[in-house]
Amino acid sequence: xxxxxxxxxxxxxxWDYTIKSKRTAWNFEFKAxxxxxxxxxxxxxxxxxxxxxQTVLGPLWFVIQPILTTVIFTFVFGNLAGxxxxxVPDVLFFMSGIVIWNYFADVFVKTSNIFRQNANIFGKxxxxxxxxPISVMLASMLKFLVQxxxxxxxxxxxxxxxxxxxxxxxxALTPLSAIVLGIMAMGLGNITSALTAKYRxxxxxxxxGVQLLMYTTTVIYPLSKIIEWANASEALGDFSYQKVIxxxxxxxxxxxSFRVGFCNHGLEIFNxxxxxxxxxxxLVIFLVSIVIFNKTEQNFIDTV
Amino acid sequence: xxxxxxxxxxKQYKLGxxxxxxxxxxxxxxxxxxxxxxxxxxxxxxxxDRSVRGNSNYVWALNELSFSVNKxxxxxxxxxxxxxxxxxLKLLSRVTGPTTxxxxxxxxxxxxxxxxxxFHPELTGKENIFLNGAILGMAKxxxxxxxxxxxxxSGVARYIDTPVKRYSSGMYVRLAFAIAVHLxxxxxxxxxxxxxxxxxxxxxxxxxxxxxxQSGRTILFVSHNMSTVRELCSRAILLDKGGVVLDGDTExxxxxxxTGGHSDSHFGLIPAAYPRTIVNKNRLEIRSIxxxxxxxxxxxxxxxxxxxxxxxxxxxxxxxxxxxxCLASFGDQIHDRISYHSSNNDLISETHQALDKGEYxxxxxxxxxxLPGSYHVNFSVLDTMGYPYDGVSGYGSxxxxxxxxxxxxxxxxxxxxxxxxxxxxxxxxxIK
Numbered sequence: 001x002x003x004x005x006x007x008x009x010x011x012x013x014x015w016d017y018t019i020k021s022k023r024t025a026w027n028f029e030f031k032a033x034x035x036x037x038x039x040x041x042x043x044x045x046x047x048x049x050x051x052x053x054q055t056v057l058g059p060l061w062f063v064i065q066p067i068l069t070t071v072i073f074t075f076v077f078g079n080l081a082g083x084x085x086x087x088v089p090d091v092l093f094f095m096s097g098i099v100i101w102n103y104f105a106d107v108f109v110k111t112s113n114i115f116r117q118n119a120n121i122f123g124k125x126x127x128x129x130x131x132x133p134i135s136v137m138l139a140s141m142l143k144f145l146v147q148x149x150x151x152x153x154x155x156x157x158x159x160x161x162x163x164x165x166x167x168x169x170x171x172a173l174t175p176l177s178a179i180v181l182g183i184m185a186m187g188l189g190n191i192t193s194a195l196t197a198k199y200r201x202x203x204x205x206x207x208x209g210v211q212l213l214m215y216t217t218t219v220i221y222p223l224s225k226i227i228e229w230a231n232a233s234e235a236l237g238d239f240s241y242q243k244v245i246x247x248x249x250x251x252x253x254x255x256x257s258f259r260v261g262f263c264n265h266g267l268e269i270f271n272x273x274x275x276x277x278x279x280x281x282x283l284v285i286f287l288v289s290i291v292i293f294n295k296t297e298q299n300f301i302d303t304v
Numbered sequence: 305x306x307x308x309x310x311x312x313x314x315k316q317y318k319l320g321x322x323x324x325x326x327x328x329x330x331x332x333x334x335x336x337x338x339x340x341x342x343x344x345x346x347x348x349x350x351x352x353d354r355s356v357r358g359n360s361n362y363v364w365a366l367n368e369l370s371f372s373v374n375k376x377x378x379x380x381x382x383x384x385x386x387x388x389x390x391x392x393l394k395l396l397s398r399v400t401g402p403t404t405x406x407x408x409x410x411x412x413x414x415x416x417x418x419x420x421x422x423f424h425p426e427l428t429g430k431e432n433i434f435l436n437g438a439i440l441g442m443a444k445x446x447x448x449x450x451x452x453x454x455x456x457x458s459g460v461a462r463y464i465d466t467p468v469k470r471y472s473s474g475m476y477v478r479l480a481f482a483i484a485v486h487l488x489x490x491x492x493x494x495x496x497x498x499x500x501x502x503x504x505x506x507x508x509x510x511x512x513x514x515x516x517x518q519s520g521r522t523i524l525f526v527s528h529n530m531s532t533v534r535e536l537c538s539r540a541i542l543l544d545k546g547g548v549v550l551d552g553d554t555e556x557x558x559x560x561x562x563t564g565g566h567s568d569s570h571f572g573l574i575p576a577a578y579p580r581t582i583v584n585k586n587r588l589e590i591r592s593i594x595x596x597x598x599x600x601x602x603x604x605x606x607x608x609x610x611x612x613x614x615x616x617x618x619x620x621x622x623x624x625x626x627x628x629x630c631l632a633s634f635g636d637q638i639h640d641r642i643s644y645h646s647s648n649n650d651l652i653s654e655t656h657q658a659l660d661k662g663e664y665x666x667x668x669x670x671x672x673x674x675l676p677g678s679y680h681v682n683f684s685v686l687d688t689m690g691y692p693y694d695g696v697s698g699y700g701s702x703x704x705x706x707x708x709x710x711x712x713x714x715x716x717x718x719x720x721x722x723x724x725x726x727x728x729x730x731x732x733x734x735i736k
Contacts, residue, residue, distance in 0.1 A: 015409060016412075019395065046427060123399055125414075125422070125440060302400055
């Protein structure tokens with residue numbers, strides 16, 4: 001009986017949707033996103049495919065970039081600066097860092113400009129705006145998968161030559177790490193794109209900011225070097241803020257877990273608390289980004 | 305059955321630039337909110353009257369607007385530029401949110417102004433049909449079932465596997481429009497003002513819009529063309545300064561639009577930034593253009609076959625002598641020039657007099673017989689070789705009503721069957 005009344009009520013007031021002035025801060029449109037899942041798929045395809053349209057090498061470019069970066073890094077930071085640790089092939093050490101950092105930076109940079117870049121579409125037609133960053137993240141994830149396969153190939157070469165002793169427990173962590181970094185980078189990107197919709201100051205920061213950020217994680221040096229350095233200066237009574245910055249960067253522990261897995265380097269200093277800290281940061285950043293994104297989404301077209 | 309209900313919708317816009325100053329304003333407001341000093345929920349705003357300099361930096365583009373639409377109704381939305389039509393459409397298409405009020409909708413609502421939204425130049429025509437369809441809210445199966453129809457309507461079958469960046473602009477618009485008209489939402493918003501493309505395609509668009517409007521769907525039809533509104537709509541609302549002034553029978557609304565209240569005419573002084581055609585520089589400047597009706601009043605709405613006087617103020621900077629010709633013409637959305645009036649055809653009332661340095665007012669009285677619709681004015685002064693001293697085209701906008709000034713005179717077709725009526729004689733001779 002009760003359900004009948006509700007149904008009758010629905011028939012009478014069966015509005016499909018209501019447009020209101022104020023929305024609740026927490027309003028992740030799962031239902032709408034699910035309805036538009038096909039659009040997300042198409043955006044994902046577009047973002048991925050448009051990357052290598054009208055190129056001869058096509059998707060090969062996805063692996064050429066990390067190969068070249070690895071060569072340069074190995075020469076500059078490995079051979080010249082001697083930053084790579086003993087007992088690990090330089091190429092494997094740098095490539096494992098580059099592949100995972102590239103993925104993070106890619107998602108961050110590409111989602112950090114969503115509102116302004118799509119103002120043209122957003123100004124004309126409605127669809128859940130979150131569809132765009134999600135599809136961007138998925139496209140970058142696929143690109144990461146391709147580059148990850150490259151890393152596997154390089155890794156197999158060293159492993160079969162007996163130059164490296166992998167830790168498969170940590171390698172199995174990769175899917176979780178990819179999701180954690182993806183969510184974190186998308187969250188940061190969404191926050192930036194919401195902040196830059198009205199005041200564009202931050203757009204100037206993102207481009208070189210991401211590059212600088214790389215130096216605060218352990219892409220080009222091992223965490224063990226930072227800790228050695230910190231211990232040395234603490235022994236002299238100095239406080240090592242470098243160690244704090246590197247450890248505070250939530251990407252660091254993910255890169256470290258990667259290095260433990262593929263290079264078997266840094267297991268003795270690996271601290272699970274930092275990995276939990278990365279997961280926690282990713283979730284917090286993601287939730288905050290949804291609130292800010294929602295707030296911006298509604299009226300940004302008036303101020304973009 | 306109600307399918308759309310709009311209740312007390314308001315929309316506030318901030319004027320001026322977004323910069324350091326507005327940032328400090330934002331910070332001040334959030335800080336006040338944070339420490340609990342009550343700030344009024346909305347800034348003090350003024351009625352949106354663009355011609356008057358106001359005291360507030362905020363305006364109401366829409367102000368407590370309410371109306372509802374029933375299933376199957378074809379509702380005309382009319383109003384002058386700045387009345388709030390575009391803002392209303394933006395709110396309806398959920399592009400931006402209202403400042404206050406609610407809009408309730410049953411079924412899918414889509415608008416024909418989204419032609420080509422989200423086309424990606426690198427993707428092929430086929431890929432773009434699916435992408436664009438999905439952006440407009442179509443499900444995959446829906447697009448698949450209409451795929452062949454869309455291609456045949458667009459007429460670009462041969463190019464369907466070519467990236468759209470290789471398309472001519474005409475093909476691009478054709479494909480985009482084909483997708484939009486096959487969307488078939490429950491509520492369709494048609495904005496005739498935004499019909500795009502070349503003249504032929506505009507005509508095709510308008511024709512297709514007419515067909516859709518007559519197919520029994522719920523439609524919101526936005527137009528400046530009163531004869532189309534009258535032809536298509538069962539009901540109409542008149543917007544002015546962000547509110548509904550009149551809601552009711554189409555005929556009544558159209559009459560009110562054409563004859564009611566003195567307008568904030570788009571005529572008058574020509575803004576400095578207005579584009580001009582000048583070859584002979586620094587000889588002469590067209591200052592203002594005004595239209596007067598038979599009663600001698602400045603106006604931009606005229607009766608059918610009413611005598612219109614074009615008054616043009618001109619500043620002659622250097623003596624021209626008699627080396628000049630005045631050219632005036634009326635045009636509409638499709639043809640820039642429909643009628644033609646020249647000083648050498650003695651349409652300027654005075655005889656060809658020498659123009660020395662000074663200010664003049666030209667008066668051109670025309671016994672026009674334009675058919676009902678919306679028109680603009682072109683005016684230029686040329687030397688006798690045909691090179692312009694100054695020329696202004698597409699200026700202002702005026703309406704010709706279907707009603708004559710004299711009650712007995714009336715343009716009796718519901719639809720404009722052309723642009724101009726001539727003085728005709730008609731007779732029948734039996735030949736067998």
